[in-house]
Amino acid sequence: MELLDRWLSAASRHNAVLLLFVVCCGVTVIGAMVIRDMQSANSEAQRMYKSSVDGLEEIGELQYDAQETRRTTLYALTTTDSNLQVEYADQTREADRRVRNGIAEYARQAKGPEEQALADRLNRDWTAYLNVRDEVLASILEGSTTEAVSLDLAGGVPAFERVRQDLNEVKRLFGEDASREQASLAESSRRSSSRIVGILSFTFLLSAAAIWAIQRSQMLGRMQLAKLQMEFVASVSHELRTPLAVIRSAADNIADGLVKNKESLIRYGTVLQHQSRSMGELVDQILLFASTEDRKRRVVLQPLAVERIMDVVLADTEALIRESGFTLELETEPNLPVVMADLPGITQCLRNLVGNAVKYGGADHKVTLRVSTSPGGDKSPGEVRIAVSDRGIGIDSSEIGRIFEPFYRSPRVHASQIHGTGLGLALARRLAESMGGSLSVHSQVAVGSTFTLHLPLAQGEDLQPAVDEGRPSRMSIT
Amino acid sequence: MPGTTRSITRILLLTLLVFLLQEGSTSSVHAGAPLADQGNASEPLVIVVNRSNPVDDLTFDELRRIFLGNRSHWPNGRRITLVMREPGEPERKTVLHEICGMNEEQFKNHFVHGLFTGEILVSPKILSSPVGVRKFIFNVPGAIGYLRVGDVDDTVKVVHIDELLPDDKGYKLHVQVPVTN
Structure with a gap:
């Protein structure tokens, strides 16, 4: 049964x-x-x-x-x-x-x-x-x-x-x-x-x-969805409750006059700022997923230099990498071509992947961003591949098919007390597909995971790839 | 007056003599003169029997006896059935003249007399067309009849007459047919 x-x-x-x-x-x-x-x-x-x-x-x-x-x-x-x-x-x-x-x-x-x-x-x-x-x-x-x-x-x-x-x-x-x-x-x-x-x-x-069978499968589907939604609500509640508790505690201390000197006040302000930003990012993530859920979100595809995309992604994730104590290595080929993409979409997608790599990256504390191109052939157009790799806990092969489902969270992740909403990968895939690309994964338990974003090359555009002679083909952020 | 009577008697006797002479002349034509004249062409007339009949050759004398009903059976014991065309047909005239040596009246009288006295057993069968003659002979093993050579097919057998066939020199039976332009 x-x-x-x-x-x-x-x-x-x-x-x-x-x-x-x-x-x-x-x-x-x-x-x-x-x-x-x-x-x-x-x-x-x-x-x-x-x-x-x-x-x-x-x-x-x-x-x-x-x-x-x-x-x-x-x-x-x-x-x-x-x-x-x-x-x-x-x-x-x-x-x-x-x-x-x-x-x-x-x-x-x-x-x-x-x-x-x-x-x-x-x-x-x-x-x-x-x-x-x-x-x-x-x-x-x-x-x-x-x-x-x-x-x-x-x-x-x-x-x-x-x-x-x-x-x-x-x-x-x-x-x-x-x-x-x-x-x-x-x-x-x-x-x-x-x-x-x-x-x-x-x-x-x-x-x-x-x-x-159809009725039973639909019933099971509804039950699974309800279960996932319950888990999502619980997870979101937890994610919101933690910063809220910190904010409330900091506010209580300030209101009770326990924070008297300027240094303490600055420290409390920083905590409040950080926690409120986390809450804001969580709410943004949920709203963004909701906008992609009914396919109402509009993407504006435009020719973008891959270097520019990577610059934005590095800037966005720099704080996360630094605060998590991780090292991010970027490996790029020279003279990268132009891709058709939506800048907010692609940066959100890569930010989610980098965030996951940090979250599940394990003790190695190392994330690698690898950018390469595939020229394509007669039947397949060329593409740019942006791979985000970690050396963390990895994903079991039986779960590979489910990790892109909204609200899905692996039992191992639950057991490891790693918090999350289960929306990050689902959102990343939807964003990739909305730009005409795709998202693939290769993972091995206890070895690590590599998520690769495939983006089609811009066709027939006059925009030439920006050549940045001074940009290193390999750099790292610590 | 007696002189006048004698004159009338002489005229009547003379008229009777002329009539008798004319009648005799007509009879001699019917009995032995050839039937051909300037407006007719001749075509061989053949004697045909059933294909099962073993007889292949007949003499003119045998033919005469058969056609006059004086011979009633074939050598194999089959009864002879004589097939004739209707009176007035050229083929019949030829047969009566050439084989029987009679005219129509004499032929008829011959058969009436023969049937009455029992010397002849059956009268000839009268068929109205050469096709009828052919079919009759085909169906009756002892039948004998005559056809123009153009009416013969392989359903009947042509017999020799005095060992002669129509293509042979000296063949005697020929029917006079009108020439058509």
């Missing part, structure tokens, strides 16, 4: 739409299978129906033509006009030709030895009848009516009776074959129905599971 909740949590973090997409794909595939199954069953039924109708029609035609052969022969008996008799002879031979073709077709389509044997017998019996028919016909044409009738009664009737029985046998076998096919089709239809029921049941279960 825990594993499932973790998976659901991950799903809710990314997007429930993904799950819906998977479900839709599954339903589409299943629907296609059902439709294909139904089409297959339908086409099989149509084939069988057509085959049955065609077969019955062919048998019917065969029976009719056999009767026609005999009928037209006997019609010749009804006249003494030789011309008419010759016409009847023509008709009987034409019908006889159709019967022979029908028998040959039946023999060709014979499915088994039984049908083949029947086709052979039918052919034999028909030939026997035709021999008698020819004699009868000759007698009729010769004018020997009595002889013709005698011949027909003696040979024609029994021969034709055998043909008739053969044709009935053909019909019976065809009926049996059609019954077998019908049974097969019914069985196929039953299997198809079972498959459809199974598939629909599976679809229903899949949909129900997906709905349950």
Whole structure:
């Protein structure tokens, strides 16, 4: 269950739409299978129906033509006009030709030895009848009516009776074959129905599971958000309470007249100034995050020399570095290009990264700022990389994916009593992305972390990179 | 008066004599004169039998006996069935004249007499077209008839007459057909 909740949590973090997409794909595939199954069953039924109708029609035609052969022969008996008799002879031979073709077709389509044997017998019996028919016909044409009738009664009737029985046998076998096919089709239809029921049941279960998963993931997401917000409120309260307590204590001491000399007053003033500035910075951070939260914050992208950016960042963080007892090393390539960035945004972003490096930097007390360029290729534009590295506690690989979430704070950080709001990295990433860049991280527990800001190079701008010959490529602040 | 009577008698006898002479002249034409004249062309007439008939050759005398109904069976025992065209057809005239040596009336009288006395068993079958003749002979193993050489196909068999076929020199049966421009 825990594993499932973790998976659901991950799903809710990314997007429930993904799950819906998977479900839709599954339903589409299943629907296609059902439709294909139904089409297959339908086409099989149509084939069988057509085959049955065609077969019955062919048998019917065969029976009719056999009767026609005999009928037209006997019609010749009804006249003494030789011309008419010759016409009847023509008709009987034409019908006889159709019967022979029908028998040959039946023999060709014979499915088994039984049908083949029947086709052979039918052919034999028909030939026997035709021999008698020819004699009868000759007698009729010769004018020997009595002889013709005698011949027909003696040979024609029994021969034709055998043909008739053969044709009935053909019909019976065809009926049996059609019954077998019908049974097969019914069985196929039953299997198809079972498959459809199974598939629909599976679809229903899949949909129900997906709905349950989506709802549960959303609930977990809301719970996590609520938990993070509670932690955020607690953290912010703590962050505000500490300087407030200091301010209140200093104010009480001043009000109670405990601070009498000028030096003490100056010291108290400095404390008040420092604590109020910390509170102000915290409030600014929260307001800035809130402005990026609804994407209302406007960034003003302009071509900026990287050197200028670094100068501002160094100036902003100098006090922090010095007060924390850290050393900041700056390593830059010469002739850095121009980037498109929002100056307040990028300095805020780098200030957060440097602040984190100081906060989690560990005993080594060293932060490195490394600036490099990547020329890019045909498909990827060039970029400037500003990497902020520390040699602190590092980040566990299982937490790498979450550290940019708003309000997220690692349990290890909580355990280490390191205070914070959980907004710094989220804000840094949003700022980087709002400027068309990105923020990446490489970290190893107990070794340190490196956060790299990627900024695209300014394209098609006339502004040339400022060349500061006197600026060292490597400097440090202590 | 007796002189006048004698004169009238002489005139009547003379008229009768002329009539009889004219009648005799017509009969001789019907009996033996060739039918060809300046406006007609001749085409061979062939005697045809069923393909199963083993007979390949007939003499003129045998033909005469067959067509006059004096011979009733083939050597294989099959009854002979004579197939004729309708009276007035050129083919029939040729056969009556060349084979039977009779005119239509004589031929008819011959068969009426033969059937009455039992000397002839069946009268000829009358067909109205060469196609009918061909189909009749195809259907009746013992049938014999005649066709113009252009009407013959492989459903019937042409027999030799005195060992001659239409293409051979000396073949006697020819039908006179009107020349069409």
